[in-house]
Amino acid sequence: MSQPGLEQPSRSLRRSREQPRCSHVVTFLMASGRHGAQRSRLLRQEAPGDAYSQAFEEYYKVQQIVAEDSWHEFLETLRRPMPVVVRINRTKPHWKDLHEAFARDLRWLPLSWFPHAWECEAQDYDDALRSQCSSLNKAYSLRFQESASLLPPLLLKIQPGDLVLDLCAAPGSKTLECIELMREAETTEDAGVIIANDADAERCFELLPLVVRKARHPGCAVVLGSAAKYPAQFHGPAEQLLYDRVLCDVPCSGDGTLRKRPQCWKTWSVDFAMTLHSKQLQILCRGLHLLKPGGRLVYSTCSLNPLENEAVVSAALARFGEDVVLVSEAAAEPVAAGLRIAKALKAWRVPPPEAEGGAYYHRWEEVPIAQRKPKGPICQSMFPSELSERAGEKCIRLNPHEIDGSGFFVAVFTKTLHRAFPLDIPRQPSLGSQIPWRARNQNNRYVLVSPESPDVRSIADFYGLQNVPEPLLAEYNTKAKLTQLNLVNSSLLRLLQSPLNCKGSPLLVSVGIPLFKLLDENFMTNINVQSRWRPALEGASLLAERMRKRRVLLAAEAMRQLLATRLLPMESLFLLAKKGDLEGLESCEEKLGGALVGALDGSFWAPCIITGKGLELYASTVELGDPKPTLLPTKMPEVLCQRPQYLILDKPSGLRTEDALRFAQLSSAAAQLVSRLDKETSGCLLVPLTESSAKLFTEQFAAAKVKKCYAALVLGESPVEGEVCAPLSLLEAGGGSRYKAFVDPAEGKAASSSYELLWHSKALGGCSLLLVYPKTGRTHQIRCHMAHIGHPLVGDGKYGAPMSAWCQRLPLHCLAIRCLGPQGEGSVSAFAPLPSDFQQILASLDDKTDWQSLVRERCLKT
Numbered sequence: 001m002s003q004p005g006l007e008q009p010s011r012s013l014r015r016s017r018e019q020p021r022c023s024h025v026v027t028f029l030m031a032s033g034r035h036g037a038q039r040s041r042l043l044r045q046e047a048p049g050d051a052y053s054q055a056f057e058e059y060y061k062v063q064q065i066v067a068e069d070s071w072h073e074f075l076e077t078l079r080r081p082m083p084v085v086v087r088i089n090r091t092k093p094h095w096k097d098l099h100e101a102f103a104r105d106l107r108w109l110p111l112s113w114f115p116h117a118w119e120c121e122a123q124d125y126d127d128a129l130r131s132q133c134s135s136l137n138k139a140y141s142l143r144f145q146e147s148a149s150l151l152p153p154l155l156l157k158i159q160p161g162d163l164v165l166d167l168c169a170a171p172g173s174k175t176l177e178c179i180e181l182m183r184e185a186e187t188t189e190d191a192g193v194i195i196a197n198d199a200d201a202e203r204c205f206e207l208l209p210l211v212v213r214k215a216r217h218p219g220c221a222v223v224l225g226s227a228a229k230y231p232a233q234f235h236g237p238a239e240q241l242l243y244d245r246v247l248c249d250v251p252c253s254g255d256g257t258l259r260k261r262p263q264c265w266k267t268w269s270v271d272f273a274m275t276l277h278s279k280q281l282q283i284l285c286r287g288l289h290l291l292k293p294g295g296r297l298v299y300s301t302c303s304l305n306p307l308e309n310e311a312v313v314s315a316a317l318a319r320f321g322e323d324v325v326l327v328s329e330a331a332a333e334p335v336a337a338g339l340r341i342a343k344a345l346k347a348w349r350v351p352p353p354e355a356e357g358g359a360y361y362h363r364w365e366e367v368p369i370a371q372r373k374p375k376g377p378i379c380q381s382m383f384p385s386e387l388s389e390r391a392g393e394k395c396i397r398l399n400p401h402e403i404d405g406s407g408f409f410v411a412v413f414t415k416t417l418h419r420a421f422p423l424d425i426p427r428q429p430s431l432g433s434q435i436p437w438r439a440r441n442q443n444n445r446y447v448l449v450s451p452e453s454p455d456v457r458s459i460a461d462f463y464g465l466q467n468v469p470e471p472l473l474a475e476y477n478t479k480a481k482l483t484q485l486n487l488v489n490s491s492l493l494r495l496l497q498s499p500l501n502c503k504g505s506p507l508l509v510s511v512g513i514p515l516f517k518l519l520d521e522n523f524m525t526n527i528n529v530q531s532r533w534r535p536a537l538e539g540a541s542l543l544a545e546r547m548r549k550r551r552v553l554l555a556a557e558a559m560r561q562l563l564a565t566r567l568l569p570m571e572s573l574f575l576l577a578k579k580g581d582l583e584g585l586e587s588c589e590e591k592l593g594g595a596l597v598g599a600l601d602g603s604f605w606a607p608c609i610i611t612g613k614g615l616e617l618y619a620s621t622v623e624l625g626d627p628k629p630t631l632l633p634t635k636m637p638e639v640l641c642q643r644p645q646y647l648i649l650d651k652p653s654g655l656r657t658e659d660a661l662r663f664a665q666l667s668s669a670a671a672q673l674v675s676r677l678d679k680e681t682s683g684c685l686l687v688p689l690t691e692s693s694a695k696l697f698t699e700q701f702a703a704a705k706v707k708k709c710y711a712a713l714v715l716g717e718s719p720v721e722g723e724v725c726a727p728l729s730l731l732e733a734g735g736g737s738r739y740k741a742f743v744d745p746a747e748g749k750a751a752s753s754s755y756e757l758l759w760h761s762k763a764l765g766g767c768s769l770l771l772v773y774p775k776t777g778r779t780h781q782i783r784c785h786m787a788h789i790g791h792p793l794v795g796d797g798k799y800g801a802p803m804s805a806w807c808q809r810l811p812l813h814c815l816a817i818r819c820l821g822p823q824g825e826g827s828v829s830a831f832a833p834l835p836s837d838f839q840q841i842l843a844s845l846d847d848k849t850d851w852q853s854l855v856r857e858r859c860l861k862t
């Protein structure tokens with residue numbers, strides 16, 4: 001699965017999927033003893049949007065969708081925010097740069113089973129990262145996609161040249177993923193067709209074409225129509241056109257995605273899923289009918305409900321008999337690469353309608369007539385059958401707590417035999433070279449146009465186009481005026497020309513890649529007709545290869561200016577040309593009209609118009625994106641000391657200890673954690689690089705033999721020196737960091753810290769700079785001990801200090817560390833100078849003191 005030529009991050013850096021990330025929460029809840037109920041309530045109250053539904057819990061407990069001992073973990077996972085997952089678009093020229101930027105950024109982990117997808121914990125996904133990723137998403141350098149939803153296209157196993165039908169495509173994430181997979185597998189540019197169908201007109205017109213065109217695939221068409229009635233098409237009088245791959249990502253109740261939409265807990269109901277079952281079954285059956293023998297169909301939902309999943313699959317198996325089979329080992333490769341899948345259900349029960357209440361039904365015969373379709377919501381196909389055992393064995397469930405994502409269901413079918421449905425005999429004769437969709441519905445606006453037609457010739461002359469790309473479909477507006485030329489591939493053209501049979505009239509919403517678009521009538525009224533055609537963004541790089549005229553190249557700085565200001569004035573064009581920063585202006589004989597503007601290295605093309613003002617950008621900069629997209633550098637630890645057996649890092653505030661470890665693992669895969677610093681605390685972090693040094697350091701930490709010195713800025717005037725001996729326990733708490741320590745004389749673990757006062761000020765309400773020497777290393781020890789003696793750290797809201805606008809980080813820094821080193825290496829020691837953000841806080845109290853020297857001298861003296 002790895003990409004040749006690009007180094008993959010080491011496997012050792014990948015998070016083990018065997019250890020769910022919420023395991024500490026679960027362990028905590030299970031081991032919570034007498035405080036258990038109270039703490040569990042605490043968590044529930046703090047869950048986003050009060051994420052709780054009694055009906056949900058009752059229903060899924062009856063259905064036994066997870067093992068009893070996983071129930072709490074399952075529920076708690078559904079209440080936590082999800083990690084953010086992005087998939088890098090490998091059809092973009094600079095995708096490797098972006099991939100490497102993700103690899104360098106310690107906040108992101110690669111998804112082991114999907115190449116070039118990256119995952120970031122919700123708490124690390126701050127506003128700056130969100131805005132960067134959202135720009136990259138708009139420019140289609142990457143795509144946000146939940147990890148579970150990456151699976152269905154992968155399991156389609158798309159092959160070069162496949163005909164793919166995506167029956168429920170909007171908003172188009174999986175269509176895009178299919179196109180990317182298709183491109184990867186393609187041997188020629190022309191191969192492969194994907195039809196993106198959806199029944200929602202608004203999504204189909206407004207969203208889907210915009211999304212799928214981002215992939216610039218000439219073999220992609222968007223169709224508006226009901227999946228259950230998707231038309232049959234024919235090669236000849238009797239040979240039905242069948243698809244190699246069909247995706248049925250059906251509309252569903254979506255309760256697998258409650259983590260993403262916590263507001264839906266409130267509206268969750270048993271009845272909703274019941275209304276969807278029949279529609280899902282119809283869509284799946286239509287998909288199976290349109291599948292080629294030997295082809296693959298993937299049925300998927302983001303629902304947890306067996307009525308939408310296993311029941312639909314069992315019913316379809318019953319309808320198609322031996323003609324279709326479920327693929328076992330469908331997810332073998334992703335599983336081998338680390339994806340955790342769960343077995344599907346073999347048995348389930350059907351609930352009575354919510355308003356009726358009562359016991360759940362085991363068998364169809366138990367259902368009262370009034371509750372059976374058409375009077376009631378229940379139908380026979382909702383019940384398990386003798387085929388459910390087989391379905392349960394081969395279908396795949398992705399459980400939220402096992403993948404730390406959404407709940408998902410996937411079934412993969414293949415077909416052994418195609419039987420024509422009597423209704424699918426063609427009623428319409430072939431229309432030769434034309435597109436029969438138009439004959440069935442005049443709203444279908446596409447007509448095949450020859451490159452030799454006068455319209456196309458005049459555009460080709462204006463732009464000096466050698467070899468007009470073809471086949472071309474002309475798009476007409478409602479006034480029968482030609483407004484757009486689209487490039488399709490020959491496979492898509494063949495498919496669109498095949499006679500079709502349908503009662504309704506599906507609508508071709510968009511086809512292929514727009515190459516040229518007609519400018520609006522009100523724009524530049526003084527130019528001639530051919531100048532009114534401008535290159536479209538989607539076809540820009542394809543046209544640039546063939547255009548001999550109206551193709552302008554800009555140096556990087558001039559390109560940046562054009563993108564920033566959207567206009568390069570006429571005077572500056574001549575100046576740029578004189579300096580050699582602009583080429584090709586002379587090719588725009590007819591000065592006004594469309595042009596393509598590219599970076600000098602040819603990697604980036606943008607449609608423009610030359611107007612009386614100058615060169616104007618005619619595309620959204622958001623869609624164009626950054627010519628060389630990347631991520632801003634993240635915080636990295638510094639290496640204070642490196643020996644074969646260990647590293648001492650200077651961890652910046654804001655970086656998690658786990659991320660510092662991943663940095664250390666770049667030196668040695670055996671690096672491990674034997675101590676921690678809070679995310680907001682900076683300073684010395686000792687990381688052993690071998691098993692023997694890990695053992696040695698662990699023993700010393702346990703025996704309180706590791707000497708540490710911290711700088712801490714606390715509230716109030718502290719005594720000149722002192723010692724706090726107060727046993728500590730941990731309580732789960734909300735906010736970014738999950739734990740809170742509290743002094744617990746009865747059951748706490750022994751903890752002691754001594755301190756000395758370095759400096760005191762009455763400014764800003766009074767505060768003291770201390771050197772603190774923790775003898776033990778309990779979680780939040782210094783923060784809790786200082787709060788305990790009435791001097792919490794400045795701004796440390798978790799331990800009772802008010803927020804301080806002038807103190808933007810936790811003022812706690814581990815200055816020095818010392819302990820016994822591995823044999824032959826003497827003692828281990830390092831000093832981490834006060835970081836600049838800590839110094840700035842001190843400077844806002846007193847900008848005359850040399851804080852660095854003051855702290856260093858006192859620390860090293862002791």
Ligand SMILES: C[S@@+](CC[C@H](N)C(=O)[O-])C[C@H]1O[C@@H](n2cnc3c(N)ncnc32)[C@H](O)[C@@H]1O
Pocket residue numbers: 149167168169170171172173174175197198199200203225226227228249250251252
């Ligand atoms: C789960 S979403 C599909 C998500 C999409 N595959 C993606 O990955 O972006 C289900 C889609 O089915 C569409 N839909 C609902 N009923 C339909 C029908 N009868 N035929 C086709 N599409 C339908 C909805 O409009 C919705 O866009």
